[in-house]
Amino acid sequence: VASLPVYKPGKSAEVAMREHALDSAIKLASNENPYDPLPSVVEAIRVAAAGSMHRYADHRATAVREALAKRHGLSVDQIAVGCGSVGLLQQLLLAYADPGDEVLYGWRSFEVYPIYTQTVGATIVAVPNRFEALDMPALLTAITERTRLVLVTSPNNPTGTAISHDELVAVLDAVPEGALVVLDEAYHEYARGSHVPDALGLVRRYPNLAVLRTFSKAYGLAALRVGYLFAHPEVVDAVDRVLVPFTVNGLGQAAALASLQVAAELSERVERTVLERERTVAVLRGLGLSVPDPQANFVWLPAGEAAAALTMKLESMGVVTRPFPGEGVRVTIGTPAENDRFVEALHACIDPLELQAHWLLPTGGGARRVQQYVERIDAARERVVEHSVRAHRGATSPDPQTGEQWDAGQVWAHLAEFGSFWLPQLQLVIDAGSPWPVPFGRTKSDPHRIAAIEAGRAHPVGEHLAAVEYSLDAVRAYVAGLADADWSRVGQHPTLGAMDVSHQLDEFLVGHVEQHLDQLDSLVPS
Numbered sequence: 278v279a280s281l282p283v284y285k286p287g288k289s290a291e292v293a294m295r296e297h298a299l300d301s302a303i304k305l306a307s308n309e310n311p312y313d314p315l316p317s318v319v320e321a322i323r324v325a326a327a328g329s330m331h332r333y334a335d336h337r338a339t340a341v342r343e344a345l346a347k348r349h350g351l352s353v354d355q356i357a358v359g360c361g362s363v364g365l366l367q368q369l370l371l372a373y374a375d376p377g378d379e380v381l382y383g384w385r386s387f388e389v390y391p392i393y394t395q396t397v398g399a400t401i402v403a404v405p406n407r408f409e410a411l412d413m414p415a416l417l418t419a420i421t422e423r424t425r426l427v428l429v430t431s432p433n434n435p436t437g438t439a440i441s442h443d444e445l446v447a448v449l450d451a452v453p454e455g456a457l458v459v460l461d462e463a464y465h466e467y468a469r470g471s472h473v474p475d476a477l478g479l480v481r482r483y484p485n486l487a488v489l490r491t492f493s494k495a496y497g498l499a500a501l502r503v504g505y506l507f508a509h510p511e512v513v514d515a516v517d518r519v520l521v522p523f524t525v526n527g528l529g530q531a532a533a534l535a536s537l538q539v540a541a542e543l544s545e546r547v548e549r550t551v552l553e554r555e556r557t558v559a560v561l562r563g564l565g566l567s568v569p570d571p572q573a574n575f576v577w578l579p580a581g582e583a584a585a586a587l588t589m590k591l592e593s594m595g596v597v598t599r600p601f602p603g604e605g606v607r608v609t610i611g612t613p614a615e616n617d618r619f620v621e622a623l624h625a626c627i628d629p630l631e632l633q634a635h636w637l638l639p640t641g642g643g644a645r646r647v648q649q650y651v652e653r654i655d656a657a658r659e660r661v662v663e664h665s666v667r668a669h670r671g672a673t674s675p676d677p678q679t680g681e682q683w684d685a686g687q688v689w690a691h692l693a694e695f696g697s698f699w700l701p702q703l704q705l706v707i708d709a710g711s712p713w714p715v716p717f718g719r720t721k722s723d724p725h726r727i728a729a730i731e732a733g734r735a736h737p738v739g740e741h742l743a744a745v746e747y748s749l750d751a752v753r754a755y756v757a758g759l760a761d762a763d764w765s766r767v768g769q770h771p772t773l774g775a776m777d778v779s780h781q782l783d784e785f786l787v788g789h790v791e792q793h794l795d796q797l798d799s800l801v802p803s
C-alpha cells in the first residue's frame with residue numbers, strides 16, 4: 278500500500294485564492310460541468326433528502342438500471358450502477374484481475390488505472406502514447422496470453438483524444454479468451470467525431486466488452502457519485518458481486534433518475550460546452566499553440582518541460598488547471614467568461630515561459646495550418662451532409678487524365694472508399710520516420726479502386742455519407758496530433774513523385790474530398 282501512487286484531486290479555487298492572495302480564481306482542473314444541475318434535479322434531491330435519509334437506499338439502484346435500460350435499448354441485466362464510474366472500475370479490477378494477470382492500458386491516461394491495478398496485485402503493462410493520444414497499434418501488439426483486462430479511455434483523460442471504432446474492434450478481436458476490454462467513456466457525451474466507437478452496438482456483439490459511463494460530467498452530478506456500466510449479463514453479475522453494499526447513495530439515485538427525464542435540456546448544455554471547446558481550440562491554434570483533437574470537456578496543452586511552470590503561472594493569475602509535469606497541462610472547458618480568462622492568462626505566459634520552445638505539437642504557422650485543415654474538414658463535412666439529401670442528375674465533366682465521366686452514384690462510391698485507403702497510406706509514410714521519400718499510394722487504374730467504385734455506385738447514399746464522415750473525422754483527429762517532425766515526412770508517389778504531408782492531404786484526403794464535392798455540386802439540377 279505504501280508504494281501506491283496517491284490520487285491527486287484538482288486544487289479548489291478557494292485554496293488557489295488563499296495561496297496566491299487573489300480576489301478571485303476559477304477552477305478548470307477537474308473536468309467538471311460548469312453548470313449547476315437543472316431545477317427539477319435539485320428538487321428531486323431535496324425531496325429525497327427530506328424523506329428518506331434514515332433508510333438505506335436500494336443497494337442495486339434498480340430504478341436507475343431500469344431507466345438506463347429503457348433509454349439505451351438494452352436489457353436490465355446488461356447494466357450495472359456503481360459509486361461513480363471509478364467505483365465500477367475498481368469492481369472490474371477486483372472481479373477480473375489476479376496477481377500475475379496483465380492489465381494493459383495506454384499511458385498517459387486516467388491516473389486511477391495504476392492505483393487499482395497495483396491494489397489487486399496484477400501486473401501493469403503501460404503503452405506510451407503517440408501523437409499525444411493512445412497508441413492503439415502499439416496497444417494491440419502488447420496483448421499477450423496473460424492479458425486479462427485492457428483499459429481503453431476514449432475520449433482519453435488527459436489528452437482529450439478519442440480512438441476510432443475500428444481501432445476498438447481490432448482490440449476486441451485480438452484479446453485472448455476470458456480477457457475483458459473496458460471502454461472508459463466518462464466523457465462520451467462530449468465526443469463529436471463520427472469515427473468514435475459505437476459502444477452500444479459493440480456491447481450487443483461482444484461479450485468481452487464493458488463500457489463505463491457516468492453522471493458526473495455531462496449530467497453535472499460529480500458530487501453525488503453515480504456511474505454505470507453496459508456489458509454482457511455475466512460481466513454485470515461479476516461486478517455486482519463485489520459492489521460495496523449501499524454505495525450508490527440515495528440522493529445520487531434520485532438525481533440520476535430526474536436527470537434522465539431532462540436529458541434533452543442537459544444535452545443542450547453539453548452542446549454549449551462543445552461549441553466553447555471548438556472556439557477555445559481555434560483561439561489557441563490562432564495564438565500559435567496547437568493541441569490534439571479534443572473530444573471531451575477539456576483541452577490538453579502539450580507544454581512538455583514547461584508544464585509545471587505554466588500551471589503555477591496560470592494559477593497566480595487565478596486560473597487553476599491540472600499539471601502533468603514534463604508532459605502537459607489539462608484545462609477544463611468552463612463558461613465562456615472562464616474560457617476567455619484562461620485564454621488571456623495563457624496568452625500572457627507564451628513569451629515569459631518560452632512556451633513555443635517547449636511545446637510538443639506545432640507552434641506558430643504550424644499551429645495555424647492545423648486549424649486551417651480542421652476548418653476545411655468541417656466545411657467539407659457540412660457539404661457532404663447537404664449533398665446527401667439532394668437530387669443529382671447527369672454525369673461529371675470528363676476527367677482530364679482518364680476521360681472518365683461519372684454519375685453521382687460513382688462519385689459517392691469513390692468518396693466513401695478513398696479515405697480508408699489514403700489515410701493509412703499517409704500513416705505509412707509518417708510511421709516510416711525516414712529522411713528519404715517513402716513509396717506509397719496508388720494510381721487511378723488501380724483495380725481495387727475501380728472495383729470499389731463499381732460495387733458502391735448503387736449503395737444507399739446514407740451508407741456512403743457515414744463512411745465519408747468517418748474518414749473526415751479520423752483525418753481531423755490525426756492531423757491535430759502530428760508533431761513538426763511528422764509534418765516534414767515525404768512520400769514517393771508512383772506517378773506524382775515526391776509529396777510532403779500537406780501535399781498528400783490536399784491531393785488525396787482533404788482537397789480530394791473538396792474536389793469530388795465540387796463534382797456533386799455540378800450534378801445538382803439548376
Ligand SMILES: Cc1ncc(COP(=O)(O)O)c(C=O)c1O
Nearest residue numbers: 361362363387434463491493504
Ligand atoms: C477517464 C475517466 N474515467 C472515469 C472518471 C470518473 O468519473 P466518476 O465521477 O464517474 O467516478 C473520470 C473522472 O475524472 C475520468 O477522467
